[in-house]
Amino acid sequence: MFEDSNSVRSFCVSARTMFLGIDVGATWTRIAVADRDGSIVKKVRIPTPREGNELSLVEAIIEVLGKEFRSYMDRIEAVGIGSIGPLDLSTGSIVNPPNLPIKRIELGKPLLEHLRRPVYVANDCVAAVWGEYLYGLGKGLENVVYVTLSTGIGGGIIVDGNLLLGKKGNAHEIGHIVVDSLRRLRCGCGGYGHWEAYCGGANIPRFATYLIERWSLGTEEKRSKVYQQYLEGSIRTETIFDEAKRGDPLARKIVEEINRVNVAGFESVINLYDPELIVVGGSIALNNPELVLEPIKGIEYGRGALNEIPRIEPTMFGDDVVLVGAIAIASNPPKNLVKKLRYLEQL
Ligand SMILES: [Zn+2]
Incomplete structure (x- = not known):
């Protein structure tokens, strides 16, 4: 038999075993919750806001999390974001995106402040290759x-x-x-x-x-x-x-x-x-x-x-390739990426 303290601890650890992946595109933002092996349990798509200010996208994401993902939120260990660029990794923001009319979009920092758990931001194709490497055709290759x-x-x-x-x-x-x-x-x-x-x-x-x-x-x-x-x-x-x-x-x-x-x-x-x-x-x-x-x-x-x-x-992931990549970034964040995400230090 386990002692009580151990059981409580193992319960807490096993309770947070899910990951949020977010694919920020110029037209759509896709949000999914997945297991550690990358299997998507639920996904939702919203239009990426084309008006508003630097926080409009995060506000839209937080609204969807509250409406559609409420029952999963306690189990989320970390969040991965694969986004259109260019990115300022030190603050986790999109800066002067050529395909969106908003000049600066804050992602990593405000989402981390709201969720109080790690939020890893990466370029969409960087996320995609990490997803292929962990879960896709690149498994086992270097x-x-x-x-x-x-x-x-x-x-x-x-x-x-x-x-x-x-x-x-x-x-x-x-x-x-x-x-x-x-x-x-x-x-x-x-x-x-x-x-x-x-x-x-x-x-x-x-x-x-x-x-x-x-x-x-x-x-x-x-x-x-x-x-x-x-x-x-x-x-x-x-x-x-x-x-x-x-x-x-x-x-x-x-x-x-x-x-x-x-x-x-x-x-x-x-x-x-x-x-x-x-x-x-x-x-x-x-x-x-x-x-x-x-x-x-x-x-x-x-x-x-x-x-x-x-x-x-x-x-093999079709349209979900960046989403799966974002989940891979959340479940196994690459060390050199984490080093560049300075805003994580406030966690
Ligand atoms: Zn060029």
């Missing part, structure tokens, strides 16, 4: 890269079991690798020739416009829905991929150019980090596996890639 092909292009990198962060926490910003030395297109960050400026979902229409303006097109290509949208000044990324799937020759030609740039980006990632596995997420990759993923998988050793070609696989 060198894993996560790449998202979505509105933007982002990455998370683990080398020799170490999560790469860098002096300000941006060592993984692969979307801004220079893939075009002629610097033809400008990136949202202000730089030129960056991978994201060509293949990020938000920028693909501009890249397509650039190409169409320089190509001499035949009559069949001019019948393309993409060409119609070009004339109206409203090319949509989705239309390019949908039409390419249907065999539209102009759309296919544009996708070929996008693939050429994606391949250059992946070759750089393989050459820089020598991963055993690259997990790919993001709507552009996941919605178009044959059009987008297959050409990337076709990268050959010795023809662009100096390092042995790793396995390249879509994430």
Whole structure:
């Protein structure tokens, strides 16, 4: 038999065995509660506030926690947040996000003050790679890269079991690798020739416009829905991929150019980090596996890639990849990340 004090202690320890994961996106914020093994028990999605002040997002999160997660709150050991950037890790805040109209959004500090337990904030792709490493396809490996092909292009990198962060926490910003030395297109960050400026979902229409303006097109290509949208000044990324799937020759030609740039980006990632596995997420990759993923998988050793070609696989978590990553950050916070989160000291 255990003594009373021991039983009480073991009860307390076992009582707090759940984790909150929060995925802060430009459009949606997803919140989930999960077990230590990463299995999600409940999840809720709310629109990310586009108005208000630096505390509006945390206030919205606290409201949902009170309404939807009340019965779990006593059992929450820690909270992980995977967020759009750029981040100021020392205060756990989002600073000047390009896709949101609010200049500064406080996350880590006010949530920690409210919940009185650890709140770990990380970049969304950093969270995603940590989730793949702990719970996903990267389990048991030491060198894993996560790449998202979505509105933007982002990455998370683990080398020799170490999560790469860098002096300000941006060592993984692969979307801004220079893939075009002629610097033809400008990136949202202000730089030129960056991978994201060509293949990020938000920028693909501009890249397509650039190409169409320089190509001499035949009559069949001019019948393309993409060409119609070009004339109206409203090319949509989705239309390019949908039409390419249907065999539209102009759309296919544009996708070929996008693939050429994606391949250059992946070759750089393989050459820089020598991963055993690259997990790919993001709507552009996941919605178009044959059009987008297959050409990337076709990268050959010795023809662009100096390092042995790793396995390249879509994430098994789909849309939940950042959410699962946030849960992984909460259940097993990477030590070098914790060191950067100065606001944790007040706990
Ligand atoms: Zn850039």
